Amino acid sequence: MFESAELGHAIDDATFKKRAATLRADLLDAQYDLIEKHTFPVIILINGVDGAGKGETVNLLNEWMDTRHIQNHAFGPPTEEESARPLMWRYWRALPPKGKIGVLFGNWYTQPIVGRATSRLSSEALDVEIGRINRFERMLCDEGALVLKFWFHLSKDAQKKRLKALAKSKATRWRVTKTDWKNLARYDRFAKVSERVLRQTSTGDAPWIVLEGADANYRTLTVATQILKSLRERLGATVPKGKAQPHAANVPPLLPSVDGVRILQTLDYQGTRLGKARFEKGLPKMLGRLNALSRRLGDRSVVLVFEGNDAAGKGGTIRRITSALDARQYSVIQVAAPTQEERAQPYLWRFWRHLPGRGRFTIYDRSWYGRVLVERVEGFCAQGAWSRAYSEINDFELQLSTHGVVVVKFWLAVTNDEQLRRFKERETTRFKRFKITDEDWRNRDKWDAYEIAACDMIDRTSTSYAPWTLIEANDKHYARQKALETLCTRLEGSLG
């Protein structure tokens, strides 16, 4: 895999100068087209052997292009805030928006490779990481990102020579650290692990570009040409107008069950009544139980998801839960239309940014499931986009769960009749009128389409680590009781 990158590639200064002048101008033009089009982000990963010129190349790219539209990120050991969340959280935070170029140094490849080379990670664990990375990059590409992965290579001999030369001169000695020498000693081990990772993560969408790092002219021209060519190709691609997405073609249609039986229709809406008096009698004890559990989270955190029919009582249920929690311990995220910044990112980005830290709750009032509910039904995204969202969501929740986050998801279900009753009540009560809009009535007309989407969602995203709890909510007191009870039981199970 590294053979071609040990051939001693070199380009003389005169040739470099000549080609650089054109390249640099062309690259700038392409960057401006990228900014103007504003349709996709460019993610450049910089990885490879120490001393192969990664930093110098990035500096040069920043000199050649308009740095106002380049975001450089380099990652060291995770901070407290970062390590309190799933591994990928800090990389999500660093993703460039549409029209921008993000240069990521020491990215999601670093920890797996270093971990395996230093034997902190087992071979099987590395496989798990590789699978995760592939799915993540696939999602980025599906969401429209151009992902360019550069591997800067140096042969063992070349690396040794370079370190010796730097160490010899007083002026450059500071560039050589103890870690550099240590890594040289582990060269073969690193090379073996790197090759495996590169092989298994070089996909059609996001292949690795391996280059020899010894000669500055050669590596600069290689990287710049590759970026230029990829940008030009992508900018010139004739994407069909409108909502079409890459990979949208050939998506098989999702058919509802042929016998017409849907899980939401099998719930018992009549027999599940509790009433105000009984609910309030049991409430203080239940809140006390939840409060005690909330103090035992330790390093764990909790993500609550509330979805359901319009007017099913999500808000009231959430308020009963939060009344048992310390106000410093939770955030309620009301999911509304995405902001400008959020629209320029993959759709999961705006949910990642609110993930709870250690010992905290984040309560999502509507959530990432909008992708497979309202966006599907209303045609806000292409079929290819919402079809793949099921597995992207499962991946996301698996990362949460693996990190120790307790994920509790509620679907609050009311019958068609009950919803109608509540809508009418909202219209006639002055302080409830804001809760009912024309859009709610329009959505109601699509009751069937929404129900099919919800049933598909439940089937495809109820997992062992993040199951859906369906709540019969025609009686709001029963619904609140069941949500509180479920939450407590899940926490007791998870906290042991």
Add this chain to the structure above:
Amino acid sequence: MFESAELGHAIDDATFKKRAATLRADLLDAQYDLIEKHTFPVIILINGVDGAGKGETVNLLNEWMDTRHIQNHAFGPPTEEESARPLMWRYWRALPPKGKIGVLFGNWYTQPIVGRATSRLSSEALDVEIGRINRFERMLCDEGALVLKFWFHLSKDAQKKRLKALAKSKATRWRVTKTDWKNLARYDRFAKVSERVLRQTSTGDAPWIVLEGADANYRTLTVATQILKSLRERLGATVPKGKAQPHAANVPPLLPSVDGVRILQTLDYQGTRLGKARFEKGLPKMLGRLNALSRRLGDRSVVLVFEGNDAAGKGGTIRRITSALDARQYSVIQVAAPTQEERAQPYLWRFWRHLPGRGRFTIYDRSWYGRVLVERVEGFCAQGAWSRAYSEINDFELQLSTHGVVVVKFWLAVTNDEQLRRFKERETTRFKRFKITDEDWRNRDKWDAYEIAACDMIDRTSTSYAPWTLIEANDKHYARQKALETLCTRLEGSLG
């Protein structure tokens, strides 16, 4: 100060119910007007005695209004990320944007009051804090925010009775913590400190509203009515169209020096030449010196500000500096037009969000000084706004400096002739053309106005803790050398 809040205010349920229905509807209407107008944010501070119903009131407000447009924040002990930055950083992050309501629990008053009541803070230190808070809130109000500060009071007897009642019942016992009893024991001390803080921070713009917290009906009506009235008054205020800002009236004009001598004209642009050869000879040693310093930051962090004439060479200077730093250790912030999210906040907000953590550098390529440079000259903000910005900026940098951040500010100055030469060169070199726009030529026409603004800025914001370094930049090698040398010297001085 608390006398009126110990009178045993109470409102019976029937009266409450009647008034609440109207109030609730009116409040919603006002909230929707706020959202629609989208001209200012509402910041509600909730403070006071434990057990005075703060949490319950906030829960109720969230039930009464449209929670999608309310942001609730409660602050516990600072996280690692928060304590690595000036105290106010986490509050800046929590400020609501225009059109939204932010409810802040355990806000910037908590630490000073608790600190003084527990004697961790001296009386003088408390005064310093109070001054800081007053300036901060003044800035918020000047930037257009509606700031409502509620103090929930309970007499010592009432608090004792309440704790005893809660502790007696098995169902509510969990609500009483050890800290509650401890705080009761320190009631008098807390009351004394609170009174002093309330007295000194009750300003015309943002007065405290003290209310008795014992009766739920009374406190709810009080808070809701106050919010409604303030919102209505503000929404109805006839702010003059255009760029007018509160407090803009009666701002004395800033006159340039009567003898026409300006500091930027007194620089020696001719005698300050270094040349490429001499610069490059000394460079490796200088970079080594900077690199060694960068490893000694420890808990400290560094903020670099680059301002200067167009084409003065900011970018090239920044790249020389970053070439000595570990890529994981710095971020370069290219200040461009603010995003939608940023425009909905006080102007300093977008700079606060990028402050460096422990051991890190943030390099601002253009900065908050845009307020008193381009925004002043181009009339993007009213005179009242940029006039007060000098002291707001000094405050901001004082907070940085007090927190141990090394603030280094460079003004790169070229002469009018030299700028013309560079502009022309940029126009004729294909890969430099992007660096020159019509706007640059237009700005050049206003050379004089920009120079006056820059000189005012230097005079008014060069402080002992964050001085300006003026750099004669007609020779770019000299400029780079002086910037590197200044940075090293400042770091050596600060790190000891």
